[in-house]
Amino acid sequence: xxxxxxxxxxxxxxxxxxxxxxxxxxxxxxxxxxxxxxxxxxxxxxxxxxxxxxxxxxxxxxxxxxxxxxxxxxxxxxxxxxxxxxxxxxxxxxxxxxxxxxxxxxxxxxxxxxxxxxxxxxxxxxxxxxxxxxxxxxxxxxxx
Ligand code: COA
Numbered sequence: 001x002x003x004x005x006x007x008x009x010x011x012x013x014x015x016x017x018x019x020x021x022x023x024x025x026x027x028x029x030x031x032x033x034x035x036x037x038x039x040x041x042x043x044x045x046x047x048x049x050x051x052x053x054x055x056x057x058x059x060x061x062x063x064x065x066x067x068x069x070x071x072x073x074x075x076x077x078x079x080x081x082x083x084x085x086x087x088x089x090x091x092x093x094x095x096x097x098x099x100x101x102x103x104x105x106x107x108x109x110x111x112x113x114x115x116x117x118x119x120x121x122x123x124x125x126x127x128x129x130x131x132x133x134x135x136x137x138x139x140x141x142x143x144x
Contacts, residue, residue, distance in 0.1 A: 001052065002083075007046060008048070010045065021059055023037065033132060045061040046062045047060075047061045050088070058076045067102065072107060090117070106141075108136045108138055109137050109138075110134050120141070122141045124139055
C-alpha cells in the first residue's frame with residue numbers, strides 16, 4: 001500500500017528512485033528522449049515521492065516560475081494509476097503553492113492528461129504545442 005507524500009531534494013537517496021520511475025514512465029513508456037528527461041532545473045527542484053515499501057511509485061517536481069510555481073514530471077507507476085495517487089500529488093502541489101504564497105500553479109500538460117488536471121482546478125491557456133513529440137497544453141491554476 002502506497003504511503004504518504006515525502007518532499008525530497010536531488011541529494012536524497014530517494015531521488016534515484018524518482019528518476020528510475022520517471023525513466024520507466026517517460027522514456028520507456030512514452031518515448032521521451034532520455035537526454036531531455038532530466039534537465040537543468042532538476043537539481044534545484046523540490047521533488048515529491050510516494051513509496052510502496054522502498055520503491056518510488058509516484059513522483060512530481062515543483063520549480064519556481066516567476067511569482068508562480070511550475071509542476072512537472074508527474075508520474076505514477078502504471079499498475080497504480082487510477083487509484084488517487086496523482087490527485088494526492090497535485091493536492092500537495094496546491095498546498096505547497098498556497099503555503100509559499102505563489103500567485104498560481106502552472107504546468108505543461110500532455111493533452112491526454114488535461115482532464116486529470118482540470119479536475120484539480122487547472123484550466124487550459126493558449127495553443128497546443130509539441131514537447132518531445134507529444135502534444136501539450138499549458139494549464140494554470142490561479143491561487144490568488
Ligand atoms: N483522463 C481523464 N481522467 C483522468 C485521467 C486521464 N488521463 N487520469 C486520471 N483521471 C481522473 C481519474 O479518473 C480521477 O477522477 P475522479 O476523481 O473523478 O475519480 C482523477 O482524474 C484523479 O485520478 P488519479 O487516480 O489520482 O490519477 P493517477 O494516479 O492515475 O495519475 C497521471 C494521473 C496522469 C499522473 C498518471 O496517469 C500518469 O502517471 N500517467 C503517465 C505519465 C503522464 O502522462 N504524466 C502527465 C504528464 S503531463
